[in-house]
Amino acid sequence: MTAGLVLSLDAMGGDHAPKSVVDGAALFLNARRRKVRLMFHGDENVLGPLIAGHEVLRGVSEIRHTDTEVDMSAKPSEAVRRSRGSSMWNAVHAVKDGEAQVAVSAGNTGALMAISKVILRMKPGVHRPVIAASWPAPTGFSTVLDVGANVDCAPAQLVEFAVLGEAFHRAMHGVARPTVGLLNVGQEELKGSQVIRDADALVRAAGLDMDYRGFVEGDDISAGATNVGVTDGFTGNVALKTAEGTARLVGGWMREAMTSSLLAKAGAALLSLGALKQLRARMDPRNVNGGVFLGLNGVVVKSHGGTDAAGFATSLRIALEMADSHFLSEIETNLARLAALEAPADGGADQAQKESA
């Protein structure tokens, strides 16, 4: 099953590309025995020597040359018009053509979303792609979506996110029946915006076969109160970056504490023999770097634009896990469920709104 796995990389996307992409690919391959082939899209004159510098990349890498790349600050609509044949475009197209299972890019998010939508098209019943992120929790990971694709979301979109996120979590994190919560500012039903309250009513009225737990708050994500946290792309993006920033701040304090005195240094030295190293890895946002676009006929992974090689390697690991999972069939099962309920769901929402009015 894994013999033919190919990951398609936008080698020119990201602030530190192509070096972060090639070095990240080498880190990724060094950490596993699996046979994975990599397809690098970008300038072969630059990529050739970079790839040649890594023993582990030889024999499993292929360069697909292109001269053009998508500007990091291009508007999505411009990007779609002008990006045909760019490294990002070609990386996604390889998935459409069946040459690769997953595309990975650290380029411009809006452009990657627009290009993915044009090339791969949405699955029936999904209106726009949504970005899901895996978030550390005490017993593994939580899934949060949307973390940046859709700034303003209607209630029906949030229901789509719940359906997509539940399938993603089952496929990616192996939980048979993930619990789902809707991010809000309070657990009482009277709190929160109208959109959130309508979305809550919509999910309940739809009678989806899903373990929906109602409203959750910001601290419930890290606590793992539900497996999946659903929110709009503005709130989700701010929350994700806030969590990363907090982890970085606390990491800085920890380093300070461990070097504050000779005794502290001695203590840290003992600790770092094992546990501290693992702790640092757990706190490193680069180890959870990679948002997955859901709702498309194909899998695209978005790495942070500013990531380094270690962060890009994580995105490749996520891409490989996605390629290995039953993700697309899970999504299809859930979407079929949503489609079957579509008419009653709308009716139920109208009714719920009337009741709350």
Added chain:
Amino acid sequence: MTAGLVLSLDAMGGDHAPKSVVDGAALFLNARRRKVRLMFHGDENVLGPLIAGHEVLRGVSEIRHTDTEVDMSAKPSEAVRRSRGSSMWNAVHAVKDGEAQVAVSAGNTGALMAISKVILRMKPGVHRPVIAASWPAPTGFSTVLDVGANVDCAPAQLVEFAVLGEAFHRAMHGVARPTVGLLNVGQEELKGSQVIRDADALVRAAGLDMDYRGFVEGDDISAGATNVGVTDGFTGNVALKTAEGTARLVGGWMREAMTSSLLAKAGAALLSLGALKQLRARMDPRNVNGGVFLGLNGVVVKSHGGTDAAGFATSLRIALEMADSHFLSEIETNLARLAALEAPADGGADQAQKESA
């Protein structure tokens, strides 16, 4: 100046009240030499014995009896109608009457806001109260507002928040000219919702005498990229709770790491002689517990509903710092500046919208 300071406490508000309030007050007073008087509003039959149990509270505490309290789940509109004479109402009223400088409550947020608005009234030029929180940053604290009072915000309201938050930060954290940022999902101007972009245009067009730095992202708060981060109450509340949840998660990992083996335990023992204790204190969300209501003719501090004594003590420390500061005059200076600019600011916003259309 400090001899006459009185803090007015809603002794019945909060999940663990009145014990958390009385124990918190004792913790607070034990940690300082300052002469501060405390006014407890609540049931004297319950409060009397609790207060008598703390040596430090004797002679500086006064009980103002009331039989009624505001229900934690009451709607704000109900609360205002029914809460006259409750512990929360009376706590805020003592500020209005000049008997106390600051009111503190861990009760129902919506009710506290509604009651504060009715009793203290808004300052001229401010439409609704906003809650500001202090957030740990590498070199002290960042201020974030709104963290929960206003779920949906118009652009003009976000400008008010900027003006109020800048004055708060100067008064509370002693920065002469705080930098101000608007929370968004990306630093490029083309990203973000229409409301955020309009607010950005409005601040720029207003020509306020303020060090406004444009858009910031979620991770900029903990990095201290700007002193003040402005956002709507939904996003701010989710971000604040996410940061708390992340700190708690990382704290849990740290405890795990430090008890994972005998060597690790020995290392932790050396560390905890000094630095570790400070680190733990820094990471404890209870040490930043307390939102300050801005925009009213008087100061009200909101403690977390679920807080324990340690968290409530922090809210009292914040209340005391506010009472000691030039906060109300700073706010008045800033609001006068906003009022003077009001007409040109509106014109500027219209123009900015036309330009971006």
